[in-house]
Amino acid sequence: MKSDQKSALHKLSLSGLLISLGIIFGDIGTSPLYVFKAIFSRGVVDKDLVIGSISCVFWTLTLQTTVKYVLITLNADNKGEGGILSLYSLVKRKAGWLIIPAIIGAATLLADGMITPAITISSAVEGLAIRNPGFPVIPLVITIVTLLFLIQRFGTSIVGRVFGPLMFIWFSTIGLVGFFYIDQAPEVFKALNPYYAVQTLIHYPNALFIIGAIFLCTTGAEALYSDMGHCGKMNIRISWIFVKLTLILNYFGQGAWLILHEGEFIGAKNPFYAIMPDWFVLYGVLIATVAAVIASQAMISGSFTLISEAVRLNIWPKVSIRYPSDQKGQLYVPSINLILYIGCMLIIGIFQESSNMEAAYGLAINLTFIATTILMCFFLLRKHVHILWITLFGIIYFSLEFIFLAGNSVKISHGGWLTLILAASLFGTMYSWYAARKIKNTYMRFVDIRKYYPIISELSNDTSVPTFASQLVYLTSANNREEIETKIIYSILNKKPKRADVYWLVHVDVMDVPHAKEYHVTPLIPGKLIRIDFKLGFREEQKISLLFRKVVEDMVKNGEIDITSQYDTLKKHRIPGDFNFVVLEKVFTKTSDLSWYKRIIMEYYKVLKHFSLSEEKGFGLDSSFVTLERVPLNIPNTQNIELHRV
Structure with missing residues (x-):
């Protein structure tokens, strides 16, 4: 139309x-x-x-x-x-x-x-x-x-x-x-x-x-x-x-x-x-x-x-x-x-x-x-x-x-x-x-997500771990559907293990055309780990929260996913579980290992970040459903540190 x-x-x-x-x-x-x-x-x-x-x-x-x-x-x-x-x-x-x-x-x-x-x-x-x-x-x-x-x-x-x-x-x-x-x-x-x-x-x-x-x-x-x-x-x-x-x-x-x-x-x-x-x-x-x-x-x-x-x-x-x-x-x-x-x-x-x-x-x-x-x-x-x-x-x-x-x-x-x-x-x-x-992307590390399927499935069913959210959503920059940032895996498994009924990975691809609104759903672990790829034109507003909700509603309507809360009382009354977006803010812990040219760019970038919208606002996320985690991109190693135990 x-x-x-x-x-x-x-x-x-x-x-x-x-x-x-x-x-x-x-x-x-x-x-x-x-x-x-x-x-x-x-x-x-x-x-x-x-x-x-x-x-x-x-x-x-x-x-x-x-x-x-x-x-x-x-x-x-x-x-x-x-x-x-x-x-x-x-x-x-x-x-x-x-x-x-x-x-x-x-x-x-x-x-x-x-x-x-x-x-x-x-x-x-x-x-x-x-x-x-x-x-x-x-x-x-x-x-x-x-x-x-x-x-x-x-x-x-x-x-x-x-x-x-x-x-x-x-x-x-x-x-x-x-x-x-x-x-x-x-x-x-x-x-x-x-x-x-x-x-x-x-x-x-x-x-x-x-x-x-x-x-x-x-x-x-x-x-x-x-x-x-x-x-x-x-x-x-x-x-x-x-x-x-x-x-x-x-x-x-x-x-x-x-x-x-x-x-x-x-x-x-x-x-x-x-x-x-x-x-x-x-x-x-x-x-x-x-x-x-x-x-x-x-x-x-x-x-x-x-x-x-x-x-x-x-x-x-x-x-x-x-x-x-x-x-x-x-x-x-x-x-x-x-x-x-x-x-x-x-x-x-x-x-x-x-x-x-x-x-x-x-x-x-x-x-x-x-x-x-x-x-x-x-x-x-x-x-x-x-x-x-x-x-x-x-x-x-x-x-x-x-x-x-x-x-x-x-x-x-x-x-x-x-x-x-x-x-x-x-x-x-x-x-x-x-x-x-571009500089930040050179420090991004990706792993094959398939080898984590068993542990993610077990974590979802592990009652000894308190439930973090019924539906846990991560924004991923991995273009390959079989890859995931190491930082996301670290967030799920290591940084206070996050148990959820369903894990969602959302990827936004900005297209070369001005107007496009398409999406693709990939069930990585059926009913447990689902990836959604949005393809949006460069003139389209990136209201990810609304777009994601629309996709989930369509999937529920088609019987592809059940978002009912697994808490006994809520499950008895068929009440949907809560959604929580985890946004990873990738920060440089130090810039001294960069060339002078890249160092200047990153210092100016830090200044610009103060005047720009936060990640959640930039993607149109409701801040009441967002958990922000700061993760270091370049973790200093201990190879050059000399310590003597006495």
């Missing part, structure tokens, strides 16, 4: 096209607010530079957004879902090192999520200062951004319904405003010839600065791919035709205005508002502010989804994830909401004006583009595309994106350092969490 609803949503339809406008294109759709302002605010307007810049914008939107993302990357859908972590899940078996570009892409996308609300809302609100130079822009921007982050906890399903129509108004407005201004200087159509773009980049003395500013026109392309699961690739592709047309018309209209002001210093004037009729400016500011809020909301929601995927894929600490409304896929991650808000306030506080923020914008998302290109090359290999086409794809887009990176690198000293620090902090957190898990 759910798959039918999802496929219906992904079919080409008017509602799907409207959803695309409201969710997918918010970020890229607000770029006309600041692209040309970033290029021309610091110098005298030059006609050749105007035409060259428009040509650069047109061909960037064509090559980077239309060809790479809309036509090629959207084909890399993981059961209808997109985004860099979905793409990584498709190709991760090709090479282990692909986790690095995946983490870089995810971290820089989150850093972009911090600056998007700041720059888009600031650019929109600054239009109010056109007629009122003393207008308090920063307090209003802070108020709007604060309210935006505050409403996240309540869900945005009601607001989401009007996103599409509002963004249709936005795109129609910017397209019409630009269209009606083009006839003031029709020579802007020369920009359709890529010759002018190439000439500008070759001969203009500040070409790198221009490249960095031009890149801002395509910064929302990654969000276009990330949000594919909301409405499907066909709706995105068709709606992009309308979106690109309105963007190009607006850029060309701004270009016409700039040509008319050749030789002038425009300073704080924004060409975006300058092409509007005077009577319309106030309405234009209002529409722009609404569009900026929608673009910011889409980026925040995308960040929540990204983190939920990262948690499932074990590249982010387990954090609280809430579902504030019944709308499918809508999440609220309190910790990320706070991190994004602090980052956003930091950017507003440091840069004050959108013109200063433009210097910091684009550098982080540029790295996301490069990471996506790396993963896409491996995806095309997986799809058995001819190596010549893959090589051509790689040459074109690595060249293009590294040229953009060179342009964006100029921004480092002008504010790009802040987004790099934010992105590096996020990368460090993701990589440390991932690497620490």
Whole structure:
């Protein structure tokens, strides 16, 4: 039923096209607010530079957004879902090192999520200062951004319904405003010839600065791919035709205005508002502010989804994830909401004006583009595309994106350092969490569980041992059903022997697909030791307690298991026995035997553990039915200790 609803949503339809406008294109759709302002605010307007810049914008939107993302990357859908972590899940078996570009892409996308609300809302609100130079822009921007982050906890399903129509108004407005201004200087159509773009980049003395500013026109392309699961690739592709047309018309209209002001210093004037009729400016500011809020909301929601995927894929600490409304896929991650808000306030506080923020914008998302290109090359290999086409794809887009990176690198000293620090902090957190898990896994020891069948059966019937629980449940990381961690065997047999009527082993396997809910039951010792393997998609909530209960209920209904308590009184009245989850928290007793590199990772991991959810909360277990046991992973041996008995 759910798959039918999802496929219906992904079919080409008017509602799907409207959803695309409201969710997918918010970020890229607000770029006309600041692209040309970033290029021309610091110098005298030059006609050749105007035409060259428009040509650069047109061909960037064509090559980077239309060809790479809309036509090629959207084909890399993981059961209808997109985004860099979905793409990584498709190709991760090709090479282990692909986790690095995946983490870089995810971290820089989150850093972009911090600056998007700041720059888009600031650019929109600054239009109010056109007629009122003393207008308090920063307090209003802070108020709007604060309210935006505050409403996240309540869900945005009601607001989401009007996103599409509002963004249709936005795109129609910017397209019409630009269209009606083009006839003031029709020579802007020369920009359709890529010759002018190439000439500008070759001969203009500040070409790198221009490249960095031009890149801002395509910064929302990654969000276009990330949000594919909301409405499907066909709706995105068709709606992009309308979106690109309105963007190009607006850029060309701004270009016409700039040509008319050749030789002038425009300073704080924004060409975006300058092409509007005077009577319309106030309405234009209002529409722009609404569009900026929608673009910011889409980026925040995308960040929540990204983190939920990262948690499932074990590249982010387990954090609280809430579902504030019944709308499918809508999440609220309190910790990320706070991190994004602090980052956003930091950017507003440091840069004050959108013109200063433009210097910091684009550098982080540029790295996301490069990471996506790396993963896409491996995806095309997986799809058995001819190596010549893959090589051509790689040459074109690595060249293009590294040229953009060179342009964006100029921004480092002008504010790009802040987004790099934010992105590096996020990368460090993701990589440390991932690497620490790998280090811990090297210390995990497994044994053949079959040789313990007799003793487990005897222990279950040994009345000399007090009953620990009727149903005793362990979470196991052993992929092989015939193996078990030595720590679990130690917990059952040695660390206060645990007698139970039935022992359960629960294993969770996170699948490479976004949505899956499957399980397999293996009776290792019929009626005594049972293993359940859950196969969950990386976007599925891991409510293990509820999922386990559902499986047991089905097994009882099918007569596969009897969970009646074995205590005489309870057994007489057919009362089910109690369930107890034993969670083993694996800790390092010492890190001195690790290399300096691994030691740093494990020390940082310890810090992150303090801020992450406990194991029982992370797996959705009811803490009243959980016994937590701390077990050492690397027990120090006594070989090097010298003692003399006297």
